[in-house]
Amino acid sequence: MSEALLDIQDLHLEFDTFDGVAKVLAGVNLTLERGDVLGLVGETGCGKSMTALAIPRLISMPPGRITNGQILFNGEDLLQRPTGSMQQFRARHLGMIFQDPTTNLNPLFTIREQLVDAVLYQQANVKSVPGRWRGFLPSARQMRKEAQSRAIELMGLVGIPDAELRINDYPHQFSGGMRQRVLIAMALAGEPDLLIADEPTTALDVTIQAQILRLIRSLVHQLGLTVLLITHNLGVVANTCDKVAVMYSGRVIEQAPVRDLFHQPAHPYTQGLIRAVPSGSTSRGGLQGIPGLIPNLIDPPQGCRFHPRCPQVLEHCASQVPGPGAIGSDHLAFCHLYPEGA
Amino acid sequence: MNLRLYLARRFLMLAPLLLGLSLLTFTISRLVPGDPVGLAAGPQASVEIQEALRKQFGLDQPLPIQYLSYMRGVLQGDWGRSLYTRRDVTEALSVFFPATLELTLAAVLLATALGVPAGVISAMYRNQFPDHVARVISLFFVSFPAFWLAMIMQTVLGRYAGLVPIGRRFPVIMSPPPQVTGLYLVDSLLALDFAAFSIALNHILVPALVLSFGALASITRITRASMIEILERDFVRSARAIGIPERVVIGKYVLRNAFIATLTVISLNFGWLMAGAILIETIFDWPGIGLYAVHASLSLDFQPIMGITIVYGVLFSLVNILTDVAYGILDPRIRYG
Numbered sequence A: 001m002s003e004a005l006l007d008i009q010d011l012h013l014e015f016d017t018f019d020g021v022a023k024v025l026a027g028v029n030l031t032l033e034r035g036d037v038l039g040l041v042g043e044t045g046c047g048k049s050m051t052a053l054a055i056p057r058l059i060s061m062p063p064g065r066i067t068n069g070q071i072l073f074n075g076e077d078l079l080q081r082p083t084g085s086m087q088q089f090r091a092r093h094l095g096m097i098f099q100d101p102t103t104n105l106n107p108l109f110t111i112r113e114q115l116v117d118a119v120l121y122q123q124a125n126v127k128s129v130p131g132r133w134r135g136f137l138p139s140a141r142q143m144r145k146e147a148q149s150r151a152i153e154l155m156g157l158v159g160i161p162d163a164e165l166r167i168n169d170y171p172h173q174f175s176g177g178m179r180q181r182v183l184i185a186m187a188l189a190g191e192p193d194l195l196i197a198d199e200p201t202t203a204l205d206v207t208i209q210a211q212i213l214r215l216i217r218s219l220v221h222q223l224g225l226t227v228l229l230i231t232h233n234l235g236v237v238a239n240t241c242d243k244v245a246v247m248y249s250g251r252v253i254e255q256a257p258v259r260d261l262f263h264q265p266a267h268p269y270t271q272g273l274i275r276a277v278p279s280g281s282t283s284r285g286g287l288q289g290i291p292g293l294i295p296n297l298i299d300p301p302q303g304c305r306f307h308p309r310c311p312q313v314l315e316h317c318a319s320q321v322p323g324p325g326a327i328g329s330d331h332l333a334f335c336h337l338y339p340e341g342a
Numbered sequence B: 001m002n003l004r005l006y007l008a009r010r011f012l013m014l015a016p017l018l019l020g021l022s023l024l025t026f027t028i029s030r031l032v033p034g035d036p037v038g039l040a041a042g043p044q045a046s047v048e049i050q051e052a053l054r055k056q057f058g059l060d061q062p063l064p065i066q067y068l069s070y071m072r073g074v075l076q077g078d079w080g081r082s083l084y085t086r087r088d089v090t091e092a093l094s095v096f097f098p099a100t101l102e103l104t105l106a107a108v109l110l111a112t113a114l115g116v117p118a119g120v121i122s123a124m125y126r127n128q129f130p131d132h133v134a135r136v137i138s139l140f141f142v143s144f145p146a147f148w149l150a151m152i153m154q155t156v157l158g159r160y161a162g163l164v165p166i167g168r169r170f171p172v173i174m175s176p177p178p179q180v181t182g183l184y185l186v187d188s189l190l191a192l193d194f195a196a197f198s199i200a201l202n203h204i205l206v207p208a209l210v211l212s213f214g215a216l217a218s219i220t221r222i223t224r225a226s227m228i229e230i231l232e233r234d235f236v237r238s239a240r241a242i243g244i245p246e247r248v249v250i251g252k253y254v255l256r257n258a259f260i261a262t263l264t265v266i267s268l269n270f271g272w273l274m275a276g277a278i279l280i281e282t283i284f285d286w287p288g289i290g291l292y293a294v295h296a297s298l299s300l301d302f303q304p305i306m307g308i309t310i311v312y313g314v315l316f317s318l319v320n321i322l323t324d325v326a327y328g329i330l331d332p333r334i335r336y337g
């Protein structure tokens, strides 16, 4: 376990709402080793995005509150870091892209402005970047010029043609797929260790989706990235990821290499999930087909949150939260069918 | 469409606008019951004197001819004269108008310079101490009538503390900076006369501050609301997630987005302040267009009324054009057209 880049342990996150406390994350366990491309899947509202946003500490608190757990990055617990140093951490170690490339770029600034800032502020030793008003200083101009050639290089890396020209455009002059490439370039500007991608292709049409996923895959090889890829789509997982973690109502209930998960799903929820994928095709992953409703987060079921819907429910499922049970090497399930340590 | 073409078109559209405005004012000022000449000549004036006056001002002509000859004069730079003081309208406007413009501009600048940072800070610390302070202060100042605040500040800061003069633009015994724009602050800088600048600044500070209070409150409020809305946008989270420092996120990325709404409010406020200036001018004995306009309209002195209307019309149109250009500079998605 010592080589884990990211190790989330027993993470609990709550939100104060008007109806009561929503227990959004209730013990998330997730491990990424260097070089992993891990897919995080689960129904809508199960806490995938919250898990992702908890890592760079981007959840506003209040109303959010982390009540327990650790987020170990290279062995250091990010939750213990002073808030003020998180910006530096994000700049140096983290890249993040989101679902809708249209709303994630600032509409009022050119690609150059945004990309050059990304390059400048993610450099290890840059504390303050001279703004436009000090731009006449030769040193500042030199700095921006260097950052700009790096920006153009990054645009080439993510496959934007005519980068020297297009860098002067505004986001609305780019197509959706190209905008997502720009955002990837911005995320990669500081040569991060970890790229978190929260449904990066959901807002794009199918052919563009495939291109973006192929790009991410190729960047993993070129740059030695580690990727946490959040998706609804089991097809995306099958094509893009090496490992997969399945979430259900605020917990990871199974983590395994992609092959193992598809061939020997251990958790009854995962089994339902795999069965729900139309046979003969892995390109569309539906998460329907499991009877019952998604649990309420304010008053969730005790014990295993899946037990009211579980076809193989045991007596103690309703009272005890299951711990990790090893199924194979690298394959864990959090289910009483697989007792801890077995 | 490019900026130059757009500007050319906007300025061309000014012409019909001003034509309509002048026609409307002309008609209204002539349809109002009352006899300006009778008022001007005085109760003792004989019929002959009244007739002579009427003839002198061209009032014996049919209305369309009067309008045409007035407009010809306007185009040639002769805007007529006051029935009472016989003072040239252009001459009077060149004295009074810059005073009002300077007061209004100073108030707008003050309101922006104070209101935008207050709004930004309120949004960053929403519902925390700084936000409450800003809210209480702005509530305090908008809740009191401007004339009352004006007199309080005049009395406290001017009379008792002696920090500022209690009125006027410039000491009576001194001559103001040589007129270029008519704005003393600008003219004194152009003349490199910093003593005159500080004297002018000292005179304008309190009246401009009092005049700015209403605008200050609305600029603070809209900036706060707009900042809060923009802070929720996805691109803010994205910028934070890749490690852009908070001060850049707020001061550069969010503020420019939020400022679009603020700009609208600033340009609206400009009009309100111009109107509100009349009251402040009275209190601070500010030699602006306010008293001139009040006198002219009370005595149906139509040529000054026309002149003032046209100047205001041009000014508001210019503010509108400037605002639209600024939108286009702020937001690249806006096409001029």
Ligand SMILES: Nc1ncnc2c1ncn2[C@@H]1O[C@H](COP(=O)(O)OP(=O)(O)OP(=O)(O)O)[C@@H](O)[C@H]1O
Residues within 6 Å of the ligand: A015, A016, A017, A022, A024, A042, A043, A044, A045, A046, A047, A048, A049, A050, A051, A063, A232, A297
């Ligand atoms: N500020 C908040 N207050 C209360 N509940 C919240 C808040 N933010 C998120 N939640 C809840 O947290 C849960 C997890 O949200 P999250 O966005 O992580 O889901 P997700 O797995 O990413 O879903 P999706 O697939 O739809 O993106 C949701 O049920 C949501 O209602």
Ligand SMILES: [Mg+2]
Residues within 6 Å of the ligand: A048, A049, A050, A198
């Ligand atoms: Mg999500």
